[in-house]
Amino acid sequence: MELLRNAVRPYAWGSRTAIADLLGRPVPTPHPEAELWMGAHPGDPSRVIRPDGDEVSLLSLLEEDPAHHLGPVCAKRWGSRLPFLLKVLAADEPLSLQAHPSAEQAAAGFRQEEEAGIARNAPNRNYPDPTAKPELVCALTEFHALAGFREAQRTVRLLDELAVPSLRAHRELLAAQPDADGLRALFTTWITLPENYLREVLPELLEACVEHVRGHGEFALECRTVLELGEAYPHDAGVLASLLLNRIVLQPGEAIFLPAGNLHAYLNGTGIEILANSDNILRCGLTPKHVDVPELLRVLDFACGDMRVLKGESLDANLTAYRTPADEFELSRLDWTPAESGVVHLDSPGPQILLCTKGSIRLTSSSHNGSLPRELRLERGQSVWLAASDPAVQVRPAELDLDGRAQVFRAAAGAF
Structure with a gap:
């Protein structure tokens, strides 16, 4: 149970207020801040803050001991790779219109581009890795998107x-x-x-x-x-x-799941995004970047109809889960009010990341292998890494915000 220090990605379409406000920094920021990354993506891995104040890359920890951090089942399936990436996404302008491949399409495309000798960072590269990229976005504010064929x-x-x-x-x-x-x-x-x-x-x-x-x-x-x-x-x-x-407006707490082949573009708003740890994007437009039309047409799913808006499945008074078919991840939300201030017990055979988005919370670990229970307070904007081998954690509110709420989002591997 260790705090994380996470990277902020400064893309041009980002917000000058949303992420800085969440992290308790002055607003507006000099430049747009688009995404806060929590995980072990090679491009910007989170850093684990040790009790003595030292920091170490989460990516390095996973590579050194995947069984300890990911658990045996997750490590057998994904090797030393954390299968998910958790983000805060803050869009003041539209993102590109894009879709992501299935696992089979990604593996085949990656193999073909490797054999063709296309550099993985080349601007015309479609498949920098051999994995799928399903994703889910859950609104923190009113969130606008285009997704799926009407x-x-x-x-x-x-x-x-x-x-x-x-x-x-x-x-x-x-x-x-x-x-x-x-x-x-x-x-x-x-x-x-x-x-x-x-x-x-x-x-x-x-x-x-x-x-x-x-x-x-x-x-x-x-x-x-x-x-x-x-x-x-x-x-x-x-x-x-x-x-x-489909033109979609999500209210806070509502989500959409974007499977392989779904054409979409986020337009405006702040949300929690969880996705498979992959960089495979097939762009369609609204961007100066490379658009490979034949490959895009091969990947797109043209099935049409309304996009399903997920409200989440209530597991108890404080816990809501967003169920999807994705093996790589599962997102859930913990909420407390003055009327519902119960303790949530979190135990998982795999890795977890918790992010506090409202108020503050208190985490208490169970005693484990003779060790004493440990307690950690998580303030708004802070996140914590829970390795698979960590003891179970009790989560309760420490302080409600001015609206009488405390809230945490939990990312976990979904292949269990």
């Missing part, structure tokens, strides 16, 4: 409402086949349009969206998003592609 008939209705002359033939293509195959055909057409055509059609689309918003139309939220994306990326096919996706 039901095709509703997209036909949206195109009818906009009535963009240069998109009429494209509307007919989808109306003639309003299913996954029709969406694939339309998406492929749009993502391969030449830039000179995009320079003509996108201004028409934006004008139609302005009129739809002014008229308080059924798809006003979707149209506002198109306008925002069109202003930021004026000649990008991803602006068109955004028309095909």
Whole structure:
């Protein structure tokens, strides 16, 4: 049971307030702060703070003794690699439109690019590692996203409402086949349009969206998003592609799970993200980075319909779990109020990371192999590493915040 010091990633789309406020630093910050990483990603591993104040890389600890830190089952499955990465994600601007491969696709793509001699840090590399990258995001604030292909008939209705002359033939293509195959055909057409055509059609689309918003139309939220994306990326096919996706607004505590092949883009808000410890991204647009259209089309899942919003499964008065099919991770949330101030018992055969997001909490370890129980107070913004071999921990609130809440997110390996 040891505190972590975690890296902050300063991407341009990040917030100047959200992460700094969580960590108790002055706001606004001089530069955007996009992600707080908690885990053992080789690019920015957390550092474990020892009782004497010394620090050591969590990545190094796992490599030295994976069975101790990950547990025998997790180490047998994942070697010395922590299978998950926990993040605080703070977006003030949209991220790129992207999808992630399945385990089989990632392994095959990685092998092919290795054989082709493409450097792992090359800008045209699709698969820097051979693993899948499922992910889940849970809102801390109101959180906006595009995720998954909208039901095709509703997209036909949206195109009818906009009535963009240069998109009429494209509307007919989808109306003639309003299913996954029709969406694939339309998406492929749009993502391969030449830039000179995009320079003509996108201004028409934006004008139609302005009129739809002014008229308080059924798809006003979707149209506002198109306008925002069109202003930021004026000649990008991803602006068109955004028309095909579900526009989602998550309230705090709500989550979405993004499996392999799900096309998505986070737009705005702060959330807890947990994902497999992988860098495999197939970009579609809304970015100056490499877009490999053939590989993207091979990976994308064009099944359509509403995205399921996860409310979490209540396990007791203080514990809520977000169940997904992912083997790499499981996310759960611990909450306390003046009326519900019970103790939560955490014991796991695998590794865990706890992050306090409201108030403060007290962790008490059980006696273990003759050792005395140990106690640790976790303040807002602080996180702690629980190795698989650590004794069970009792978690209780130490101090509620001004709203009468204490809250902790728990990341654990999911392959048990």
